[in-house]
Amino acid sequence: MKLLTTGLLDDWVEAFAWRKDSQALLLTPTQGNTLEYSLSSSTLPRTFPGYGMNNGAAVYGPNDEICQPCGDGAIRIFRSEQDPQKIAIGREWISAVRWSPNGRHFATTYRKSILIFDAKGNQVEEFAEHKSSICDFCWNPHSPYQIVAVGDGGAKMWRIGKKAPLGHFDWGGASIFVTWSPDGRWVVTGDLTPSVHLYDFTRNYPLHIQGYETKVRSLSFDSTSEKLATAGGVTVIVWDCTGKEGPEGSVPLQLEGHTKNCTVVRFSPSGVLATGGQDGRVLLFEFETSTSPKLFENCHSAVTCIEWSPDGKKLAVGTEDGKYRIYEK
Amino acid sequence: MSKLQSSDKIPVTILTGFLGAGKTTLLNRILTEEHGLRIAVIENEFGEIGIDHDLVINADEEIFEMNNGCVCCTVRGDLIRILGKLRQRRDKFDHILIETTGLADPGPVIQTFFMDDDMKECFFVNGVVTLVDTKHALLHIDDCDEITAQIAFADRIILNKCDLVSTNEIDSLEAQVRSINALAIILRAVNTEIPIADVLAIGGFNLDHAMEVSPHFLEPKHHHHHHHDKTVTSVGIDEIGECDFQKLQQWLVAVTQKQGADIFRLKGVFATQGNENRLILQGVHMLIDAANGGAWGSRPRKNTLVFIGKNLDRQALIAGFRKCLVP
Numbered sequence: 001m002k003l004l005t006t007g008l009l010d011d012w013v014e015a016f017a018w019r020k021d022s023q024a025l026l027l028t029p030t031q032g033n034t035l036e037y038s039l040s041s042s043t044l045p046r047t048f049p050g051y052g053m054n055n056g057a058a059v060y061g062p063n064d065e066i067c068q069p070c071g072d073g074a075i076r077i078f079r080s081e082q083d084p085q086k087i088a089i090g091r092e093w094i095s096a097v098r099w100s101p102n103g104r105h106f107a108t109t110y111r112k113s114i115l116i117f118d119a120k121g122n123q124v125e126e127f128a129e130h131k132s133s134i135c136d137f138c139w140n141p142h143s144p145y146q147i148v149a150v151g152d153g154g155a156k157m158w159r160i161g162k163k164a165p166l167g168h169f170d171w172g173g174a175s176i177f178v179t180w181s182p183d184g185r186w187v188v189t190g191d192l193t194p195s196v197h198l199y200d201f202t203r204n205y206p207l208h209i210q211g212y213e214t215k216v217r218s219l220s221f222d223s224t225s226e227k228l229a230t231a232g233g234v235t236v237i238v239w240d241c242t243g244k245e246g247p248e249g250s251v252p253l254q255l256e257g258h259t260k261n262c263t264v265v266r267f268s269p270s271g272v273l274a275t276g277g278q279d280g281r282v283l284l285f286e287f288e289t290s291t292s293p294k295l296f297e298n299c300h301s302a303v304t305c306i307e308w309s310p311d312g313k314k315l316a317v318g319t320e321d322g323k324y325r326i327y328e329k
Numbered sequence: 330m331s332k333l334q335s336s337d338k339i340p341v342t343i344l345t346g347f348l349g350a351g352k353t354t355l356l357n358r359i360l361t362e363e364h365g366l367r368i369a370v371i372e373n374e375f376g377e378i379g380i381d382h383d384l385v386i387n388a389d390e391e392i393f394e395m396n397n398g399c400v401c402c403t404v405r406g407d408l409i410r411i412l413g414k415l416r417q418r419r420d421k422f423d424h425i426l427i428e429t430t431g432l433a434d435p436g437p438v439i440q441t442f443f444m445d446d447d448m449k450e451c452f453f454v455n456g457v458v459t460l461v462d463t464k465h466a467l468l469h470i471d472d473c474d475e476i477t478a479q480i481a482f483a484d485r486i487i488l489n490k491c492d493l494v495s496t497n498e499i500d501s502l503e504a505q506v507r508s509i510n511a512l513a514i515i516l517r518a519v520n521t522e523i524p525i526a527d528v529l530a531i532g533g534f535n536l537d538h539a540m541e542v543s544p545h546f547l548e549p550k551h552h553h554h555h556h557h558d559k560t561v562t563s564v565g566i567d568e569i570g571e572c573d574f575q576k577l578q579q580w581l582v583a584v585t586q587k588q589g590a591d592i593f594r595l596k597g598v599f600a601t602q603g604n605e606n607r608l609i610l611q612g613v614h615m616l617i618d619a620a621n622g623g624a625w626g627s628r629p630r631k632n633t634l635v636f637i638g639k640n641l642d643r644q645a646l647i648a649g650f651r652k653c654l655v656p
Contacts, residue, residue, distance in 0.1 A: 011417070132393060215445065
């Protein structure tokens with residue numbers, strides 16, 4: 001992989017989002033201007049000003065419209081050649097906007113509610129029964145109308161069109177992060193106490209995994225839903241989620257290589273695992289060959305963000321010092 | 330973009346007190362006065378600061394339970410989210426002030442900073458400041474658990490609205506406050522006109538100072554007749570000598586496990602065998618945090634410990650501690 005380009009954002013790199021053709025990238029700093037960087041043209045990056053104290057991660061919609069969750073409590077959608085559509089939600093900053101797998105809806109959360117909008121930006125649902133403010137949410141990649149949100153009181157799953165939740169998984173504590181496996185089988189949460197909870201939909205069965213050194217901050221399934229990588233400490237733990245019982249009772253792969261906490265894990269479309277840590281290192285694990293990492297880069301600043309392009313050929317890495325690096329195979 | 334060294338932790342002051350005690354006035358002063366500090370204020374959801382300020386954040390005071398077997402271990406879930414964001418902007422401010430409502434136990438707020446690695450790395454609890462409406466407190470201190478809790482948790486207590494009551498009444502209230510909390514520094518104010526530096530205690534809530542200032546409060550109180558025995562008290566232990574660190578640790582863990590819900594604060598400075606530095610311990614409920622207090626130097630090696638809480642058995646605590654001393 002060679003370094004294609006590098007640059008500096010206004011602040012710590014919060015998030016990246018690739019356009020579906022892998023030719024452009026949205027780069028969101030924690031505050032300040034969000035950039036759209038185009039790999040195919042040599043024009044300067046397009047800038048989107050930040051609002052208030054914090055930026056939420058900017059994402060692309062199904063027609064490549066740019067959706068920006070803003071620090072002034074609004075969502076702004078930039079369609080071509082027009083002023084942005086502004087959807088005012090509340091007083092507090094909006095942390096995330098996520099599009100459903102079929103592109104018909106997007107969702108955000110505000111306090112204890114999930115808000116769902118159609119592609120034009122009209123609100124179609126409000127699921128307001130969470131016990132606490134929602135910490136994270138995720139669409140079901142396998143079923144476009146289902147969404148899960150987590151906070152204190154565990155996880156609640158909803159379906160657009162149904163008033164009552166589809167499911168509720170309360171294990172007595174709070175969850176901070178959530179992801180859903182590509183095949184729809186598993187909802188996985190990273191919890192406030194150093195642990196991970198999984199819910200297996202094929203058996204309606206919850207699992208609890210303890211033993212992490214610190215809070216699990218990052219979760220990533222590979223595209224086949226076989227492997228789940230988790231970051232909670234110096235060692236990266238990868239669980240085998242195949243088989244009737246999934247990871248239950250199994251010994252996970254423990255990947256060494258970081259000298260400080262790993263904070264980001266991301267599987268590429270072809271199954272290469274990239275990990276980033278507070279040690280500034282980016283490691284690549286290619287499971288076919290071995291479980292030893294390739295030290296990909298030493299960024300000399302804590303890694304905050306890693307995203308593979310949809311075609312799997314490019315890798316974007318962001319660090320605490322605001323620097324972004326884009327690599328290409 | 331240059332970032333602070335990770336050793337530059339940001340001090341956090343927790344401001345508590347009932348609606349009407351003067352918090353809004355105080356917060357407005359903090360945000361508008363020229364004190365040269367950049368202070369991020371996290372106000373509770375009923376906050377009426379009314380200043381459109383980049384550094385004012387609204388919080389909804391949510392309690393998250395820690396699923397670790399301790400029913401009193403709760404943290405402020407909303408703060409974890411907010412502080413997570415503030416952590417990314419460390420170089421933009423010097424101090425954080427968190428305002429809590431009068432009905433909220435400040436325990437979960439303090440515990441939030443002890444429970445999470447990210448928090449411990451970036452922030453430290455500078456102290457809890459409780460603002461008291463003197464007139465209101467005189468009427469309700471005997472029957473209101475929340476007032477008592479706020480006083481018990483405080484490192485610094487500001488008796489506000491002193492112009493509305495007589496000096497005798499203030500003295501009487503101060504004595505009652507002292508019987509609940511032996512360690513806090515008590516200040517008097519009118520209309521919260523008190524130097525901001527005193528409120529934020531820039532320079533830190535010096536545990537030593539607090540321990541040195543009021544050693545005589547560690548002795549059993551003479552109870553006045555006009556009020557019933559409080560269930561919230563301070564128990565102080567003061568012993569020359571050295572502790573066996575393992576025994577001290579085991580004893581404190583046992584005490585806080587058994588009585589964690591009833592122990593609001595504990596603070597101590599210890600001389601431990603084999604350690605030339607002072608060991609400082611601070612706790613909230615079941616959580617105990619340790620710090621290196623620097624060399625003893627020429628100071629006599631001794632141990633001072635204060636428990637503030639409910640249903641404390643003074644004799645049992647003293648006896649238990651004495652077993653930790655090296656003979």
